Amino acid sequence: MVSWSDRQWEDGKWRAWTLDRRHLLRFQTDLSLGRGWRFGGVGEFQSGQPITPVIAVVTVEPFGPTLQFGEESSGRGAGTLRFDLSARKRFGGPGKSHFDLGFSLINAGFGPVAPSEPKLRSRTGPLFPNGVEYERLFNLPAVPSFTLRWEF
Numbered sequence: 001m002v003s004w005s006d007r008q009w010e011d012g013k014w015r016a017w018t019l020d021r022r023h024l025l026r027f028q029t030d031l032s033l034g035r036g037w038r039f040g041g042v043g044e045f046q047s048g049q050p051i052t053p054v055i056a057v058v059t060v061e062p063f064g065p066t067l068q069f070g071e072e073s074s075g076r077g078a079g080t081l082r083f084d085l086s087a088r089k090r091f092g093g094p095g096k097s098h099f100d101l102g103f104s105l106i107n108a109g110f111g112p113v114a115p116s117e118p119k120l121r122s123r124t125g126p127l128f129p130n131g132v133e134y135e136r137l138f139n140l141p142a143v144p145s146f147t148l149r150w151e152f
Contacts, residue, residue, distance in 0.1 A: 081111035097152035
């Protein structure tokens, strides 16, 4: 699955847009093991979203250093990686009903799932051109959940 998402503004150029993801690799499994046990897993890697790169840091008095951006959506952010796990046990209930007790863990590998934004840093070097570092907007921790389902 891939998606192209472009838009055209006043200057007539077509530019990549937020949902433009050119690469997606997903794998999924669902296994039945033993009496009433099911285990599953999903892993997903997506290429980075389009970003407007910082090309220079300019000092403007009295405001101090500010970021000068390049052409809109001409760069790519870092990709995202997620891995989810699940387990479920089925129990018999009254009549023909049954109960499922489940557990899932979203982002089990603590992978990066958020887009990046530029942050001005005092460091310089090949990893921080112009003193700019791209940082994730947020970090998603592993999120556990428990479910109880009754089918009758």
